[in-house]
Amino acid sequence: MSHITQSAVHCINPDCQRPYPQPWGNKFCNSCGAPLELLDRYVPLQPLGSGGFAQIYTVWDQKTQTEKVLKVLVEDSPKALELFTQEAAVLSSLHHPGVPAVDAEGYFQVQLFNPKLHQLPCLVMEKINGQTLEEILKKFPQGCPENLVINWFAQTVEILQELHKRQIIHRDIKPSNLMLGTSSPTVTTPQGQAQGDRLVLIDFGGAKQFSASKLRSQSSSTRLFSSGYSPPEQVTGSIVGPSADFYALGRTMIELLTGKYPLELEDQQTGKLRWRTVVNVNPQLADLLDEMVQEDVRSRPANAAMIQKRLAKISQPLPPTGLFAQLQDKIKQTLGQVSQGFTLLIQAIERVLANFTQAVTKTVVFIAQTIIKIFQACLATIWAMILAYVGACFGAIAGFILAYHTSLGHWVVQSISTQLNQLVPNTQPIFGADILVFIAAGWGTAWGLTVSGCFGQRRRFLVASVMGMISYGFGWFILQLITPKDSGEGLVAVILVAACLLTLSLGLRSHHVVYAVFAAFGSAIAYALLIILGLAPPIFQFSSQPAWSELQLPLIFFGSVGFFISFWLGVSYYLIVPGLRFLGWR
Structure with a gap:
């Protein structure tokens, strides 16, 4: 622990002129007078970055002698405080390995006097050592291996099942909010995932409590969304439920498989993702993902248990294949490719017919409007x-x-x-x-x-x-x-x-x-x-x-x-x- 006791301390006051370095052991900042030992327990070491309305630091927990993460709300708007408090309440109520753990006294407020008297909300949570899936994806520009994606997929669904059971929706699932805790901070090969690797869902700033009565009502929700991942009902501010998380998870998994941002795969006219021709994956997995990203909420899977059941079938090892079985698989694969080609041809024909119909309709409407205007002009002149x-x-x-x-x-x-x-x-x-x-x-x-x-x-x-x-x-x-x-x-x-x-x-x-x-x-x-x-x-x-x-x-x-x-x-x-x-x- 010598490297900790010899480290400099960082002041968390966002208005401090010289927040770093502060000597280890100081109770208060030499520059602004803000407390440096929070709750006489947590000592801020260094900033990790910023996210949303908050600044994030690494802190040393003197009680447990471990490093943890401190999230400090620097935005003073009522809405930011509401979301921050909501995140603290959600994380404090959850006890699941796929969610960062929060201590019993992990949510507190620090009183500052400089430049004015005000409260600074803080949240201390477990520190996850690892990389986000967004960072891992950079190592696989053509898309991550299917077996890794299925593993991450299954772990995320298990986390969502726990959240939804407690009537909580995350509302911001994307690669940057899924972190893989590993013994090694890097992933070197497609087979580099260890058996003990743990996927953790982070950033609960947009999490929200839901109930069946609210889902049936016509009230709207806070308009909080991530472009490319959030479903249409969330983008427009309508009421959202668990299926919103399934939609975002489906798009996240498609991005991990293809290596392409979801908006790059969208059809400009229909808005649907055209991704199955980009990467060759298990047809059952592709069908499941396509169902999850349907615009109509009723067309998506109803709950996490249904997704888990289908993932279990997809993950089952295949029986040993003989010559006949290989031939059968080859025929199925060929038929699948032919079917995809035929589907693309039908879609192209439908687009051409739609464009032609639209042009004919516009022409007919224009002619009809012209005739009506001529008739009105004649009547007015005669009158x-x-x-x-x-x-x-x-x-x-x-x-x-x-x-x-x-x-x-x-x-x-x-x-x-x-x-x-x-x-x-x-x-x-x-x-x-x-x-x-x-x-x-x-x-x-x-x-x-x-x-x-x-x-x-x-x-x-x-x-x-x-x-x-x-x-x-x-x-x-x-x-x-x-x-x-x-x-x-x-x-x-x-x-x-x-x-x-x-x-x-x-x-x-x-x-x-x-x-x-x-x-x-x-x-x-x-x-x-x-x-x-x-x-x-x-x-x-x-x-x-x-x-x-x-x-x-x-x-x-x-x-x-x-x-x-x-x-x-x-x-x-x-x-x-x-x-x-x-x-x-x-």
């Missing part, structure tokens, strides 16, 4: 055309009544005649009252388009109505200036002016100039074609006392203008503007 036509006709009728059947018309005639004679000499009064027809038709057209709510409008009724009256009134003024009066140029000019100004006032979201140009020129060209084909009147005039029959031609004109404006707004909204956006005009 706007109907309302604009009806609104224009209603406005024209209202304007006709105001102009020729109320005193307002006579007052407008006199006012406009006076003003118009100053601008355009020799103007007859008969041209004064029909401005009310134009203004009212503009109001009706604007009102109908706004009521339809199509083409992404902001539905500004007042602005659209006022601008509709102004635009059609200005069109009437343009009509008075154009000669000769009996040509169709006047009405085409009215459409250009009225449609352009009206469209700019509709409260469209963007590309106002595009809408105005297409609505104005499209409507004007369409009406010009109707004039050429003899389907629309080139001009209309009201007499001094017009009859209702004279309203027929104005109704055709104003209704067709509203009809054409709506049509070209639909073309612009659903075709032209999206095309410009696609070309980069925002």
Whole structure:
């Protein structure tokens, strides 16, 4: 023991400025004043590393004259303290050779004064001399021998059986948490495992108590997992049970057999491990491991006893083989390889069919959505055309009544005649009252388009109505200036002016100039074609006392203008503007 009594001591205060070396025999740290003899029994010697929220040290137990491991919680969060206390409680309750032993007084707290008064939770446990399976695996890059893996597998299942019997799940099984205690610290050959080698499950920081009632409930658990090993229900924070340990153990054993990290073996589409072609192992062992790593909890083995029973059959020595038996084994092996090849072929075909089906489905959905959008666009445009036509006709009728059947018309005639004679000499009064027809038709057209709510409008009724009256009134003024009066140029000019100004006032979201140009020129060209084909009147005039029959031609004109404006707004909204956006005009 001379090397112990002559060793320097390490201070466990995480805030100590000079934790090492401290003279052997000192009760307190020379730098920060923290206790160096814990419980007057344990003396920290050197740090072994860190894990999770804790710092780990080798300590000398003066009572038993043995080296042990001290785990010190350096994280001060409530959750870290809860997990640390939980680990101490689990280890203290277990007495199994596959679990590090903890003394009766192994969990305690050390009071520190520097830099402030606080408690430092500590846990002293048995020191396991050996290597983790992660360290051993580095010596076998192509995978560990099958007989070694089966031995480790069986020992781990026995440990889990004891844990689960006490309703404890580990929740963090992986190669780095399985330690092989050996008489020699290294493993030199595949056959280097001694009969007395003992596998120990370490790091119980994530261990948790479970019960049957909790497993049946829908409550969730703490989201604590190790990527590549933990099952899906643990990764998502759902309730977990013993099968979570079986899943992690299965993936751990597959990694030990193949030498590959589980995520490297995962199929990108299905998430299943494709490992059986990487290494040739006992088919019964491979089947058992595949069942353990199923995503569905119900497909995994129900308990450790079932796994032990199947492992016992796998571990049974084979009877002496004769020529016939060797031939039979060869045939079975060949059939197994053929079966695996056929399975891979079927899986490849399934993936191709799945991709093809997915592509066809996307295409069909895209076509269906396109047809629906076209149908909706047609309905919206037709609805706007109907309302604009009806609104224009209603406005024209209202304007006709105001102009020729109320005193307002006579007052407008006199006012406009006076003003118009100053601008355009020799103007007859008969041209004064029909401005009310134009203004009212503009109001009706604007009102109908706004009521339809199509083409992404902001539905500004007042602005659209006022601008509709102004635009059609200005069109009437343009009509008075154009000669000769009996040509169709006047009405085409009215459409250009009225449609352009009206469209700019509709409260469209963007590309106002595009809408105005297409609505104005499209409507004007369409009406010009109707004039050429003899389907629309080139001009209309009201007499001094017009009859209702004279309203027929104005109704055709104003209704067709509203009809054409709506049509070209639909073309612009659903075709032209999206095309410009696609070309980069925002």
